[in-house]
Amino acid sequence: MSVPDLNLRADPVELTAALVDIRSVSGDESLIADAVEAALRAQTRGFEISRFGNRVLARTHRNLPTRVVLAGHLDTVPIAGNVPSRRTRTPDEGDVLLGCGTVDMKSGLAVFLHLAATLDDPVHDLTLICYDCEEIAAEHNGLGFIEREKPDWLAGDVAVLGEPTGGLIEAGCQGTLRVRLTAEGTRAHSARAWMGENAVHKLADALTTLREYVPRSVDIDGCRYREGLTAVGIGGGVAGNVVPDQAHLDVNFRFAPDRSQAQAFAHVREVFAADLADGVLSAQLTDSAPGALPGLRHPAAAALVAAAGGRFRAKYGWTDVARFSALGVPAVNLGPGDPSLAHRADERVPVDQIREVTELLRGYLSAPAGAGGELLA
Known part of the structure; x- marks a missing residue:
């Protein structure tokens, strides 16, 4: 099968749809990994790019004072007749994109890939981690393999996991x-x-x-x-x-x-x-x-909170932020989509939310560090 072309500079909504249309059920991520690797090599500048199994890794070396890790998984749960993606409109949500992985978490992955290709002058060095097998048993988790085999790739001052949070920052995890x-x-x-x-x-x-x-x-x-x-x-x-x-x-x-x-x-x-x-x-x-401490007092994390308008809340469920926290890297969850819609046959994400998260992170990655925060109940 030929490798699909991904336009990382396209509207991140269109990029989300293109990612959803590449079937990538856990354990079968080679095609999407091929597509992501090819796109990163052809459409980004200044990144060291590495392939490790079905994990695609990219990072800059600009000697900036801080490093931000953006991590998202490539896999989805089994498809439930919801691939290819499609756009529609609902009375309550407006314009939405439907399809397997739209929420968990190809929209978050699209945001990260789009920013890697379009950020001209980031104020942080960037690491992008696209990994496999997140949706199945922890022993297969691609981020775990990276932690064991290539731990230097997880180093950073703050990590952002593209898990669905409705566009809000959810810090740490229980x-x-x-x-x-x-x-x-x-x-x-x-x-x-x-x-x-x-x-x-x-x-x-x-x-x-x-x-x-x-x-x-x-x-x-x-x-x-x-x-x-x-x-x-x-x-x-x-x-x-x-x-x-x-x-x-x-x-x-x-x-x-x-x-x-x-x-x-x-x-x-x-x-x-x-x-x-x-x-x-x-x-x-x-x-x-283990749980993960929010680490929001770290300047790089505080700057992210400031970019989000000072709005954040605790993450109750467990996510891969715990892996970063165990390494001493403050980590948050931030991505488009309502997590209660993940894995459903009618999984869908509001298209405006994809764009909003893109611009939130663009502002954070382009602006000098700040501080401030307001708890969301």
Whole structure:
């Protein structure tokens, strides 16, 4: 198949449509990577360009005092009859572009590529990272490969991830972990239940604890993060006439980025300390990912907030900004599109929002550093 031509200098709405029309479901990004690489080599100046698998990397070396990393993923979830893209108008949203990846996150990627080709005199050195396999298991994430194999490419003073935020700055992200609470009992015939020990019943106190749990709210750099501890799964039972000898409760803790993963797990153990101490339950950490501090006090990050009119808010969900935060790079999410529309068959983005984010970032990348910020609830 021939490599599609991408015009990086075109209206970023048209560039978004062209990217959407290149099918790039996770694990099948070679064609879009080829197209992005070819366009960057032909239409940008002053960039060192590197290809690493299906990851396309580009950076300038102007010896400017600060470096901004722009990172966006090339892949989408499986297509749901929504490729190729199409333009339409809705009563509430006006002119929109529909198609797989319009929100998550080919519109954000189009903004970054367009700016790489059209910024004449940026005040920051730029790094552009276009990576694969973000929408599937973390072990395949292309940004993770870069972190392990080419970590110097992630160096910077601030990173901007093109995740959909409705055009607002969402700073940092919360961490997440899952814990399985397991209860052991003794199996018996339900007609003689007194001869057994019901494992399901042993989960009752844990469920009450969750119902009465009061989550913490914490302010970091003007961003208010609201934690949550929630039951997300429960299992147990053998048959309709058997007292179950094992049951489990899966709990998800979304924690503010001032906690480490170890501290977050310790907090969960503290919440269920009575049942764990008595041996009623055991706790196993089954999944964990760190949060990301917003880092908005860094001058380069403060300048981005100023360019956005001082409007920002906390990011509650986990994103790849956590990878940058772990490296000491302040990171924010900023991209067109309503994240609640991501992955839907009717995924769509207002075209004006693509242009607005483009101009917001153009102003930031072209203007001297500033400061200031206002929290959005």
